[in-house]
Amino acid sequence: MQVLEMEHVKKSFNGAALHVLRDISLHVDEGEVVAIIGPSGSGKSTLLRCATLLTEMDSGDLRYSGQTAARSGADGRAVYADKQTLKKIRGYFGLVFQNFHLFPHYSVLKNLTDAQISVLGRGKTEAQQRARELLAKMGLSDKEDAYPCQLSGGQQQRVAIARALAMDPAILFFDEPTSALDPELTGEILKVIRALAEEHMTMVIVTHEMDFARDVADRVIFMDGGVIVEEGKPEEVFAAPKEERTRQFLARFADR
């Protein structure tokens, strides 16, 4: 079963003046790790925002585990499912933001338990148990009573990943999870994601870390100008890109 199916997704801003996504289709299998790379402004974030229902697509289909969140209507415009269905579908995915967006007024533990309790309806003990399990996995067991402002960026991002995982999503999206971090802190985040990949967590990761993408991904997607230019196994895309644009893009990273 495919966890995520996006078909013919189109999105423009400023009253159709700016086409950001031009007919993008993306399917993700259970257990698959997909890395999305591409230049700034190519529409990577917009794609994730459409997938996570933060932005409405203009047209296209969006399904999670076969359940329809949106489909193109007769006039081609995307028609979204009713509130109840969307609420259910939100439970299928999690999103890790570039800037963490932890809740500053909640302790680390409460950041992890509150949604479990008030959205999933879990009991407090169960939620705390799940939270502590995840904090241990993130190496943050001693931080459960800390507030986000007392943590380093790398620790905050690990809490944010744990917060998303606590909801037991079927798929986890990352939008440049290390871009807001000092270079010496990116390693700890990449390590965590790598560990998740080894457990076969289904993930879609937008990243500028090419070595990491090559290592961790089952499939790499190169986006440019709102389309998928090329996709394939990392060794194919990185070592022998078919498209000229991919080659140019990768060359810029090789120079660094």
Add this chain to the structure above:
Amino acid sequence: MTVQTMLTSLIQAFGTTLFIFFFTLLGALPLGLLVNACRKSRFAPLSWLTKIYISIMRGTPLMLQLMVVYFGPSLLLGITVPGNWRSTAVVLAFVINYAAYFAEIYRGGIESIPIGQYEAAQVLGYSRLQTYFKIILPQMVKRVLPPVTNEVITLVKDTSLASVIGVVEMFTRAKQIAVAPHSPGMITFLAAAIFYYVFNYAVAFGMERLEKALDYYE
């Protein structure tokens, strides 16, 4: 009149000042939230009406508003008001006036909360209501505390405006005593000033404690 009778009389009237003060806050602090929500309503006429209401409350003197609320129902609308209308009217006028100011302050507080907080909550599956009450409101309260403190201190002093509709709060009483024959004279005003000052000091102290209590984050 002895100084002691003067003080006793002032303290009695200070009770009225406290009455106006507490009931105004009790009504206006939550009403401000509702006003702010109405202004942002997607139902355009409601948002419009709310904006007009706020601009009138901010654009006309509170003294005038007190008079309109007190005299308006009988003089303009011909309604027979209940016997205790005076104290109801004074609180009502203060509440609707201060709610408008609080709504403005809340708006600033809410707008300063990063959009990412809403998005994180939405992706986690919080409903709009949950997002507002669990995520946005608590952070807003912390941000608006300093400007709310300013308003609350202004309110302590504004209570004296109630005299315009004949409510005998502390300042009105001080005036009455000062001009009465054989009164302690100007000392009365000094005493009233001290009362106001001490009260304001206590209010400021309380608010500061509250701010400190919320200092545990950010």
